[in-house]
Amino acid sequence: MPSCFRQYRLRTLLLFCTLAAICFGLIRWRVSASYRQHQLANQIVERNGSVRWENWGPDWLNTAFGSFYFRSIIEVNMNHRHIEDDDLKLLREISSLEELNLSTSAVTDRGFIVLYELPRIRELRIEGTNVTNECLKYVGNLRKLESLNIQSTQITEDGLLYLRGMPNLTDLRVNTDAYWKGPFELTDTGIDHLSTLPSYETKSLRCKGLSQESLQWIRDRFTGNKLTLIELQGDAWADFLWDHPTITHLAVYRSAMQDDQLRKMLLANRLTHLYLTEVLVSDAGLVAPEKLTRLKSMSLHGTRMTTSSLFAIYGVHARQLSVIEQAYQDRNASFALRETMHGPEISWDDRFQEDDWKLLEFCPHMQTVVVGSDRKEQKYYDFEGHELEEKMHRTPCQIDDEALEGIVQLPQLMELKLSGLQRVSPSGLTALVNAKDLWSLQLTATGITDEHLKSLSLLGNLKRLDLSENMITDDGMAQLESLQNLESLDVSDCPQLSDESLKSVAKLQSLSTFKAANTSFGDEGLKYLFNMPRLKELWLIKTKATSHGIQKLKNSLPKRKP
Structure with missing residues (x-):
């Protein structure tokens, strides 16, 4: 054989052996890497973590040899409070x-040095950890990073x-809502940093003290729908943002604004929710509800808006009024007109005046009136009726006979909810007899007596009655036996009621819900409720009744249809 052919065959053999060695080396590396990744996955699971795998290569390869060797870990969840730096x-x-979740873990800035060896990460979650700005030194090297969550961190x-x-x-x-602990507020410095991110988008921003340059960036680059602005420099912000194409939720705190700017913003009809706090606009900035087809709610606190104007403009379409006690500067009440047929729901604060009840004449469609206290100040009694603490709910807008007379004149009144000491x-x-459509009445901690219950006995159309936190007695409960349409009764926290009052409850043949938490009712009293034809729901928490007695009562009641 000529030497040239022998040389050619030797070269071919050498090339084949080299390729075979490379292939077997890659296979061995892949097998070793697969076993190692499975070992790591098991160790992560042992630390209460989890992993997600992704297959690679053609389907026939996975089918022929199994996916064990042809898959890689692409997601790790180590969002557990016992995960520490060494675990990383x-x-x-x-x-x-590609995805790493360390939320609520105990990792610190030091642990993030591991990111240098994880260049493919696209999503990183570290919310709820104690990391500081130092950890972002390592995060900044993740050039493929697309999503980063740093909520509730330092x-x-x-x-x-x-x-x-x-x-x-x-x-x-980042944290943009006030209810978050330490909301993330951006100044001009933060906006400048964000402006260098070519792909950055966000749904919400919370900013403080911005200059016109930063406002211009928001105008041009912000594509989210929720924006919070605090202590802005001047009133030019309104000119930048009055017709922003994507903002639907706008909250502004302690900033200047002119009435004509507010009108212009409202008439642009782009917002769905507007919150103004300590923004000194007046009634002149208001717009008729018929023109606010997109606006769903408007909150006005610390403004110059007047209660009379807000009732006159927005009361005509409201179905619900709430007046709740608050303590804000010289204002003692928070008002809200809700369930509107046209235009937004409106909430605001003001100093309550007794004449304010006359403003109900602007509310022909009002169905629900809520008056009460935000604070839980009340009298406490033990089961024997001994007073433990001298406190009652206080409300700045106590209802008296004249005010109640005005409320019942509402032609569509269906629900009246009063809490806190009243003067009726x-x-x-x-007077409630004149409210022909009234079906729900709440008198929580209003200071009513048995004499009041005698008046309530005339309300034959009532379906729901809440008498909780009052000093009514068994004699008063006997007055309610005439309420044969009553479906729900609440006498929770009424310490002077005894088992005897349950005789009267048992005569309410339409009753389906009975709430009596924190009362002195016992097993003997529950026997009066046996076999009530429609009773389905019982609230007997913190009573003298035993679990055995409650179960016997339940067993006596009609079975619910499946």
């Missing part, structure tokens, strides 16, 4: 990782410096 060392060998806008210019970061989630006399309470 397990991630160093998972270079395929990170501030200064930390955004390390995220500048990240090419793919689209979703950056027993004879004044008879």
Whole structure:
């Protein structure tokens, strides 16, 4: 054989052996890597974590050899309070990782050095941890990062410096609502950092003291729907944002605004929710509800709006009025007109005046009136009726006989909810007879007596009655036996009621719900309720009744249809 052919065959053999060695080396590396990833996955699971795998390669390869060798970990969840920095060392060998969730864990800034070895991460969640701006030094190296959640951390806008210019970061989630602990507020510094992110989008922003340059960025780049602005410089912000194309929820605190700017913003008809707090606009900025077809709610606190104007403009379409005690500067009541047929629901604060009840003449469609206290100040008694503490609900807008007379003139009144000490006399309470459509009455902690219950006995159309937290007695309960349409009765926290009053309850043949939490009712009294034809729901928490007695009562009642 010629030497040239022998040389050619040797080269071919050498090439084949080399390729075979490479292939077997890759296979061995893949097998070893697969076993190692499964070991790491088991260790992560042992630490109360979880993983998600993704298959790679063609389907026939997975079918022929099994997916064990042809899948990689792409997501790790270690959102557990016992996860610490040392646990993150397990991630160093998972270079395929794309999503990492460390929320609510005990990791610190030091643990994030592991991110240097995880270049493929697209989504990172660290909300609810104690990390600071230092951790963003490592996060800033994740050039493929698309989503970052830093809610409820110690990170501030200064930390955004390390995220500048990240090419793919689209979703950056921070605390923007006031109910979050430490809401994330952006100043001009933070806006400047965000302006360097070419792909950045967010649903909400919370900003403080912005300059016109930052407002211009919001005007041009902000595509979210929720914006909160605090202590802005001047009133130019309204000119920048009055017709912003995507903002639907706008909250403004302690900032200047002119009446004509408010009117212009409202007439643009883009907002669905508007909140103004300590923004000194007046009635001149209001717009008729018929023109506010998109606006669903408007909250006005610390403004110059007057109660009379708000009733006159928006009361005509409201079905519900609430007047709740509050303590805000010199204002003692929070008003709200809700369930509107046209235009937005309106809430505001003001100093309550007794003449304000006359404004109900602007509310022909009012169906529900709610008057009460926000504070839980009440008298407490033990089961024997001994007073433990001298406190009652206090309300700045106590209802007296004259006010109640005005309320019952509402032609569509269906529900009246009063809480807190009132000044309605027993004879004044008879005015409720004139409310022909009244079916629900709440008198929580209003100071009513047995004499008041005598007046209530005339309300034959009542279906729901709440007498909780009052000093009524068994004799008063006997007055209610005439309420044969009553379906729900609440006598919770009425310490002077005894088992004897349940005789009267048993005569309410339409009753389906009976609430008597924190009362002295016992097993003997519950026997009076046996076999009530429609009784289905019982609330007997913190009573003298035993579980055995309650079960016997339940067994006696009609079975519910499946």
